[in-house]
Amino acid sequence: MKVTLFGYVLRTYLRFALGILAGLVVIFVVVDFVDRAKTYTGPGWVEAAAKLYGYKALVSVQQLGPAALLLAAGVAVSALRKQGEVTAIRALTFGPSALYLPILACSLTACVGLVAFDEWVATHAGRRVDEITTQRFNRGGDWRFYYTPKQWFRRGDRIFFLRSGSAQEGFRDVSIFTVSKQFELRQRLDAAEMHPLEGTRWRLVDVVERGFSGPGSTSVKQLAEAEYDLGVAPGVFRIRPGRPEQMRVPELREQIAARKEVGLATRQFELALHNRFAYPMAALPAALLGVGLALRASRRGHLTAAIVEGLLTAVAMWGLMVVCRTLVLTERLSPFVAAWMPTFLLVLVAGAVWLRREGLLHLPRGRVLVR
Structure with a gap:
């Protein structure tokens, strides 16, 4: 019974995660194409644009993967709850762990997979996006900042x-x-x-x-x-040009050591190195937070609430990452702290939600004074 229930919850979560990820990637690609469509001109632009957005889709998988895992956790549990299956699980004397453990196992595997995907696929795809955008469509952006040789x-x-x-x-x-x-x-x-x-x-x-x-x-x-x-x-x-986010871990470590020896800035490279692991792993506590929020006793409008809460959490974490990155570049925060702070905060919030549900954490309630 336990194995059957574990597999059922895992398949439900995985189905929602893949569906949400695919939807997010399609939305990103369509919106980006519509926004930049005027710049795609010249002979053979259709084929070049198709290659460009193929690589952009691969990069977006790494960027949107943690958000998809977060949204899928809340939506999956909310769907089970709406269908009365969470009540049935409780009737069979299974606790919340029947939902937490399958989603934990699936999201942990997905996080490790995102790290490997970023290392072996997204880095190459990111370089190809820059090459096609610059060489074929003559839109460099900040390309020169990263690819101009250091002198x-x-x-x-x-x-x-x-x-x-x-x-x-x-x-x-x-x-x-x-x-x-x-x-x-x-x-x-x-x-x-x-x-x-x-x-x-x-x-x-x-x-x-x-x-x-x-x-x-x-x-x-x-x-x-x-x-x-x-x-x-x-x-x-041997200072290699390029964006640090598009370098693999051995290359990042080599460039950090080489740049330190010749007095060049390394903080952006150190941040990219830590984010190679911290950013995907943030999806693990985020998914557990989504489960905890979906299991709240006072929950209303399950699916809509799950999507809204997931989006708010993702936006809050994205904003925190942007602020931390800015503080790193202005030398006000260490790259290690900046990279792992969002993950650490998600762990604290997810733990607090779980303890609150188990009755182990009592939050003070406001009192109304009547005279």
Whole structure:
């Protein structure tokens, strides 16, 4: 009996989750296409737009998945309750765990699946969305901000201005500044080319070396070619362009370490790394919260109330994520706290709803004073 009931509730929840997710994705794709339809022009635009929205649909699955799991939990329990099946479950002496456990197992599996989906599918789909939008329809948006190669780096007392090239092929048209602790310029190297050697040694071609030993004291030396120990290995300059949300976990960790070594900002990359796990896992306490709200004794208008409560919860969590992201970028909140705060709050609220229903949490009620 328990296994049969478990499977029935699980199938009901899974059916609603897949249906709601499909509906949300279709709504998103249709609204986005209608909003941007004027920009899709030129030969073969239909095929290009179809590919674009195919990739956008994949990205939206990852973005809307937690909301679908939240809405499905409330709707599934409300549907069972409306049909009198929750009453029948109680008559068979089964407690709320008969509803909580199947939804917990299904949502946990779905959360892990969303993490894997984001890692292996959504990251690639996101890059393809940017490529098609920029190259085919000439709409870059903030594309240049993420894909323009980095040129300024700092390592220790040296500041590197690498105008073009790469760590593998060598850099061209470079300037290297050596500064003191008081940020006073001590030396400047300008070279037409800069190629890696062994360790931290580099070969500079067509070099102009300027030294600044004191006020009004400057020395200039020109060299056709010279070797310098610049205290930095070639791997440090392997800064990959792109949105952090479109990088896989190993790439994010590599970029965080590399950027720290050359003095570039890493907070957005750290936030993306934590969100790779925190954002999908927020659906687990959200689904349990949906079950708890749907089981309230004073519930009226079950399906409508479930949808409204789910949407309000999703909007509140989305707003909190936006605020936390802003605080991270302005260096007022750590990426770890910002990523996991919505999940932690959902755990607290879901736990409070469950304790309240079990009679283990008594909330103070307002009193009316009569004179």
